[in-house]
Amino acid sequence: MTITAETLDRSRVLVAPALRQAVERLDPFTRLVASYHFGWSDEHGKPIEANPGKTLRPALALLAAEAVAGKPEPALPGAVAVELVHNFSLLHDDLMDRDTERRHRKTVWAVWGDATAVLAGDALLSLAHEVLAEDDSPYGQEAGQALAIATRELIRGQVLDLAFERRDDVTLDECLDMAGGKTGALLAVSAAIGAILVGAPQPVVSALSRFGAELGMAFQLVDDLLGIWGSPAVTGKPVFSDLVARKKTLPVTWSLDHGGLAGRELAAWLARDGNPTDEELRYAAELIERSGGRDWALREARERIGLAEQALDDAGLDAIVRNRLGEVARFVIERQA
Incomplete structure (x- = not known):
């Protein structure tokens, strides 16, 4: 087992009981929906062991506390809170993107409908702030404010992401700003919140926040690459899923700005109406590659790391x-997923 796998597994062991305890507070139906979303049960409530996801954000929170104070446990409320906020965003994101699969299972809206996905996401967001407010750390209020600001930034990024779908003039700088909100903000606070809860000096908190923000940009770049070239068997999403939705992702936007003739062909492809065929999707992916968008995204991700x-x-x-x-x-x- 690699160091990373050990770290993420250790985080899951610490966070899982507290996360389940938080979800137990929900009303029975919302609790069932959340349990299904987290991979703890099927849609009828029968316990199962599905893919729990990477649990990257709580791992960052716990590691930050351990790095500062020598032990991860004081950051547990923060770790649970960032995981709840993350999953609030996933429930809403799946609905807005009309994604019918996540981690090889039907998404919540695809099982129970749009309204249930919205309400379940709202419930997880409320739980996140409830869990953090109950923490007896003298720095709990500071941590709660940091999480609230990050959530606002996440929503701002999602608003931009949706707005970009209706525009054909999105610039790379705008797309980077959107990714910084949608993905970078929550990873930034995830890396900082554990340090906040153990009373780390502000320069340490700021450095960890910068670490998480840059990590978030790298994460989004890789996510955008996987949304075009990722294997459905690994990602749990359909092939060329982002191209099907004609999303203005980072490699797409870079190709439109810098891709020359291939970039102009890509712009024309994106402007077409109707549902693209598999052959047309492969053509669009080839245009991005010819434009240099794939290579740029890989280089940029490494630079951000x-x-x-x-x-x-x-x-x-x-x-x-x-x-x-x-x-x-x-x-x-x-990562491949």
């Missing part, structure tokens, strides 16, 4: 835990 590693160095953390955080960062650009 380099910046994240530099932020870790600036934080002056315990060497062993700092290396674990670095391993998590490298996992982000090596």
Whole structure:
């Protein structure tokens, strides 16, 4: 088992009981929906063991506390809170994108409908702030404010993402700003919240926040690549899923800005009406590759990881835990799902 796998598994062991305890507070139907979404049960409530996801965000929170205070447990409320906010965003994101599958299972809206997905997501968001408000850390209010600001930024990014679907003039800078909100903000607070809860000095909190923000940009770049070229057997999403939706992802936007003739052909392809065939989707993916969008996204992801590693160095953390955080960062650009 790799260091990264050990780190993520350790996080799951710590977080899972507290996460289940939080979900138990929900009304019976919403509890069933959340249990299904987290992979704890089927749609009838029968216990199962489905893919729980990467649990990257709570792992960052726990590692940050351990790096500063020598133990992860004080960050557990923060770790649960960021995981709840993340899953609130997934429930709403699946609905807005009309994605019918996540982790090889039907999404919540595809099973129970749009309204249930909205309400279940809202319930998880409320739980996140409830769990954090109950923490007896003297720094709980500061952590709660940081999470609230990050959630607002996440929503801002999602608003931009939806708006970009109706525009044909989205710039790369706009797309990077959108990704910084939609993905970077929650990873930034995930990396910082554990340090906040153990009373770390502000320069350490700021360095960890920068680490998470750069990690978030790398994560989004890789996610966008997987949304075009990822294997459905691994990602749990249909092939060329982002191209089917004609999403203005980072490699697409870079190709439109810098791709020359292939970029102009891609713009014309994106402007077409109707549902694209498999052959047309392969053609669009080839245009992005010919434009250099795929290579740029890979390079940019690596550069962002380099910046994240530099932020870790600036934080002056315990060497062993700092290396674990670095391993998590490298996992982000090596992942296949």
